[in-house]
Amino acid sequence: MNEKLLLKYDHIPGINTLAVYRQHNGYTSLEKALKTLKPDEVVEEVKKSGLRGRGGAGFPTGMKWSFLAKPEGVPRYLVCNADESEPGTFKDRYLMERIPHLLVEGMIIASYALGANASYIYVRGEYYYIIKILQKAIKEAYAAGLLGKNILGSGFDLDLYVQPGGGAYICGEETALLESLEGKRGNPRIKPPFPAVAGLWGRPTVVNNVETIAAVVPIIQDGGDAYAKIGVGKSTGTKLISASGHINKPGVYEIELGVPVEEFIYSEQYCGGIRNGKKLKAVVAGGSSVPILPTELILKTAKGEPRLMTYESLSDGGFATGTMLGSGGFIVMDEDTSIVKNLFTFARFYRHESCGQCSPCREGTAWMEKIIKKFIDGKANMADIDLLWDVQSKIEGKTICPLGEAAAWPVAAAIRHFRHEFEAYVRNPQSINEVKHYYRLNNLVEA
Amino acid sequence: MAKVTIDDITIVVPDGTTILHAARMIDEQHGTNIAPPTMCYYSKLKATGGYCRTCIVNVTQGSEKDPRPMPKPVASCRTTVMDGMVVKNNTSPELLEARAGVVEFLLLNHPLDCPVCDQAGECHLQDLSYENGKEGSRFEFPKREVEPDDLGDKIKLNMNRCILCYRCVKVCDQITDGRVHGVLYRGDHAEISTYIEKAIDNDFSGNVIDVCPVGALTDKTFRFKSRVWFTKPVDAHRNCAHEKCSGKVRLWFKGDDVLRVTARKDRWGEVEEFICNECRFDKKSKHDWEIEGPSIISHHSVINQNHYTLGKLQLGIKNQIKHLNGTKIDLGEGALNPNNIEK
Ligand SMILES: Cc1cc2nc3c(=O)[nH]c(=O)nc-3n(C[C@H](O)[C@H](O)[C@H](O)COP(=O)(O)O)c2cc1C
Ligand code: SF4
Ligand code: FES
Numbered sequence: 001m002n003e004k005l006l007l008k009y010d011h012i013p014g015i016n017t018l019a020v021y022r023q024h025n026g027y028t029s030l031e032k033a034l035k036t037l038k039p040d041e042v043v044e045e046v047k048k049s050g051l052r053g054r055g056g057a058g059f060p061t062g063m064k065w066s067f068l069a070k071p072e073g074v075p076r077y078l079v080c081n082a083d084e085s086e087p088g089t090f091k092d093r094y095l096m097e098r099i100p101h102l103l104v105e106g107m108i109i110a111s112y113a114l115g116a117n118a119s120y121i122y123v124r125g126e127y128y129y130i131i132k133i134l135q136k137a138i139k140e141a142y143a144a145g146l147l148g149k150n151i152l153g154s155g156f157d158l159d160l161y162v163q164p165g166g167g168a169y170i171c172g173e174e175t176a177l178l179e180s181l182e183g184k185r186g187n188p189r190i191k192p193p194f195p196a197v198a199g200l201w202g203r204p205t206v207v208n209n210v211e212t213i214a215a216v217v218p219i220i221q222d223g224g225d226a227y228a229k230i231g232v233g234k235s236t237g238t239k240l241i242s243a244s245g246h247i248n249k250p251g252v253y254e255i256e257l258g259v260p261v262e263e264f265i266y267s268e269q270y271c272g273g274i275r276n277g278k279k280l281k282a283v284v285a286g287g288s289s290v291p292i293l294p295t296e297l298i299l300k301t302a303k304g305e306p307r308l309m310t311y312e313s314l315s316d317g318g319f320a321t322g323t324m325l326g327s328g329g330f331i332v333m334d335e336d337t338s339i340v341k342n343l344f345t346f347a348r349f350y351r352h353e354s355c356g357q358c359s360p361c362r363e364g365t366a367w368m369e370k371i372i373k374k375f376i377d378g379k380a381n382m383a384d385i386d387l388l389w390d391v392q393s394k395i396e397g398k399t400i401c402p403l404g405e406a407a408a409w410p411v412a413a414a415i416r417h418f419r420h421e422f423e424a425y426v427r428n429p430q431s432i433n434e435v436k437h438y439y440r441l442n443n444l445v446e447a
Numbered sequence: 448m449a450k451v452t453i454d455d456i457t458i459v460v461p462d463g464t465t466i467l468h469a470a471r472m473i474d475e476q477h478g479t480n481i482a483p484p485t486m487c488y489y490s491k492l493k494a495t496g497g498y499c500r501t502c503i504v505n506v507t508q509g510s511e512k513d514p515r516p517m518p519k520p521v522a523s524c525r526t527t528v529m530d531g532m533v534v535k536n537n538t539s540p541e542l543l544e545a546r547a548g549v550v551e552f553l554l555l556n557h558p559l560d561c562p563v564c565d566q567a568g569e570c571h572l573q574d575l576s577y578e579n580g581k582e583g584s585r586f587e588f589p590k591r592e593v594e595p596d597d598l599g600d601k602i603k604l605n606m607n608r609c610i611l612c613y614r615c616v617k618v619c620d621q622i623t624d625g626r627v628h629g630v631l632y633r634g635d636h637a638e639i640s641t642y643i644e645k646a647i648d649n650d651f652s653g654n655v656i657d658v659c660p661v662g663a664l665t666d667k668t669f670r671f672k673s674r675v676w677f678t679k680p681v682d683a684h685r686n687c688a689h690e691k692c693s694g695k696v697r698l699w700f701k702g703d704d705v706l707r708v709t710a711r712k713d714r715w716g717e718v719e720e721f722i723c724n725e726c727r728f729d730k731k732s733k734h735d736w737e738i739e740g741p742s743i744i745s746h747h748s749v750i751n752q753n754h755y756t757l758g759k760l761q762l763g764i765k766n767q768i769k770h771l772n773g774t775k776i777d778l779g780e781g782a783l784n785p786n787n788i789e790k
Pocket of ligand 3: 484488497499500503525
């Protein structure tokens with residue numbers, strides 16, 4: 001059990017260098033792809049693997065690739081989304097920091113599959129040191145003939161660029177990312193057209209998450225069918241989970257999709273249980289924007305079945321009783337956590353990160369933050385709970401990009417599952433002072 | 448061609464037509480009132496719309512081929528019709544509730560300073576909130592405040608009233624040479640501004656005033672001179688030397704004085720043809736212009752409320768114009784006097 005595909009060698013000293021990476025099967029997938037597979041056959045393998053986008057939405061990668069428009073004589077692009085800014089998610093950073101060549105190799109294979117001769121890695125601006133790590137890896141790859149003209153004698157040319165991001169969460173939204181990459185303000189575009197038709201510089205473009213692209217390497221190595229055998233149902237392969245919060249062993253774990261949530265939280269192999277012997281209160285399973293679930297619903301579905309770490313199982317029951325796997329930012333909260341205070345942290349984040357283009361998100365995120373603040377200041381009344389519910393419902397589904405929803409869902413879920421806590425703060429405003437802790441984001445400046 | 452049904456009225460439109468335009472075509476043909484309100488879309492500019500979300504509609508049937516409904520409301524200004532599409536606007540109570548939510552958001556930080564705002568009476572936000580909003584606001588916090596600013600000597604920017612429709616940004620981008628105007632900051636702190644407070648200074652910059660749906664960008668040469676409903680709009684033209692300027696304008700008279708010059712607007716509140724700054728700011732005498740006749744202003748507009756509706760004078764002039772067909776006519780001394788109310 002628990003096969004590792006991405007982080008198999010992450011503990012090997014020097015694995016960030018080309019020489020050591022090559023000693024551990026590095027660039028053999030690339031060689032296999034270039035020498036034995038046609039581009040369409042690479043796409044076919046990825047389709048067979050059942051790989052789904054690891055950036056949050058879980059869209060099947062093979063399908064995304066086959067949607068790419070291929071007009072004659074027009075360049076196409078592959079863009080890697082390394083903007084990783086979702087609170088609770090830090091897996092891409094780990095992967096790029098430890099094994100940068102895995103991403104570079106994945107980028108070359110994916111570019112070959114898509115027929116892209118120029119590709120970009122758009123890295124979150126705050127990950128400045130990672131940009132240097134990637135640039136070093138790319139330099140090594142150029143020197144070894146793995147990038148540039150006529151890669152490994154195959155006739156395939158590729159230039160790979162690293163672009164520091166604009167320092168905004170919204171630049172992780174794929175069309176905002178493309179705007180930013182073009183040197184403009186990172187506002188999401190209004191779709192259609194989708195990037196597959198008109199993306200970077202108006203040309204057909206695929207945008208994929210770091211982990212998605214890295215997963216292409218083992219898929220080509222072992223074949224799509226072998227990859228599809230790992231996991232459960234439509235959740236194939238392995239997934240990096242960023243585990244944080246009140247657990248004994250926070251960190252990045254590579255799991256086979258299908259591990260029970262309970263095992264993930266309590267086993268020594270993963271999170272190692274709740275720290276200080278406390279009880280579990282709630283989990284945000286897929287990064288700050290997915291609905292929070294209380295203990296009874298995160299460990300078991302409403303039907304009473306054990307909840308598994310898969311796309312399907314986590315979303316079982318819809319938003320009424322379920323949540324989402326999202327980007328795999330697994331935030332665990334113990335019994336002393338204040339859900340409302342925690343929600344305030346998230347609300348502040350979304351208000352701060354809204355690009356401000358569309359009115360429901362621009363005005364609504366700020367309004368929600370202010371209402372939640374009232375609970376924390378002990379000034380709220382019962383009607384504020386319903387008002388908050390109404391405001392989030394008026395944002396959801398009425399915005400240009402999903403950031404509006406990402407801001408609305410946590411509010412809705414907190415009220416849905418923890419209404420009593422809001423009510424307790426209204427009845428007894430003093431009780432907020434007794435709160436031991438809540439999930440806090442660092443470096444968030446007061447707007 | 449695509450057949451689309453909006454609020455139970457069916458129309459056939461060319462492929463690529465947006466839902467909004469199909470609805471406007473229905474209104475133009477049937478005299479109905481089903482077109483969704485728009486605050487950011489502008490058919491005379493490229494790549495506008497999608498921001499304000501007031502024009503949202505429910506698509507209850509995607510197309511003939513794929514009849515599934517769309518899961519979320521869509522911005523009608525940016526969504527093209529499909530053959531067999533069925534759309535609900537005024538006939539969907541949930542949609543109207545959602546739109547009321549959008550109106551509430553747009554007014555959340557708005558100062559509601561209509562009594563001292565030059566735009567009052569021709570403000571699309573006023574119209575929108577009357578027609579689609581709810582009474583009162585549930586927002587109980589201090590509103591965002593930004594000091595009013597001058598964009599050069601002719602244009603006033605009051606950011607507090609701005610709804611970030613991006614229309615002025617697109618004007619600067621598409622109509623004027625050299626863009627010096629855009630959006631600063633993010634989220635609810637976003638501001639329209641010029642680069643390091645540089646004046647917007649070029650021949651077509653004044654058009655930002657006309658495209659602004661609210662009182663955020665106003666004409667400093669007209670500020671506080673009169674409420675718009677005390678002025679009389681008259682269409683006029685001149686032979687403008689500027690190659691891009693049509694020279695076709697609307698003059699706003701008080702007595703014999705031209706208080707302001709704007710572009711002409713169509714029934715959707717959009718400029719018909721953009722005009723240059725010389726026509727707008729420097730030609731303030733009626734002798735600069737060839738007068739065509741009174742502008743036709745929608746009956747529900749407050750501009751029409753006083754003396755200007757169905758007055759015999761107006762009808763008489765209209766008939767006169769029919770005969771003269773655009774050549775210069777003498778309206779007579781009293782004709783443009785607001786005190787000359789037809790009894
Ligand atoms: C506000 C917002 C932020 C996002 N941030 C990221 C991000 O940091 N990294 C990422 O891979 N995807 C992010 N996404 C998702 C991307 O838009 C896109 O779906 C993803 O990069 C597609 O890659 P995938 O198919 O490999 O998952 C974000 C989406 C939204 C709406
Ligand atoms: S939903 Fe928010 S972040 Fe997304 S486009 Fe609208 S204002 Fe910008
Ligand atoms: S008019 Fe369509 S979104 Fe503003």
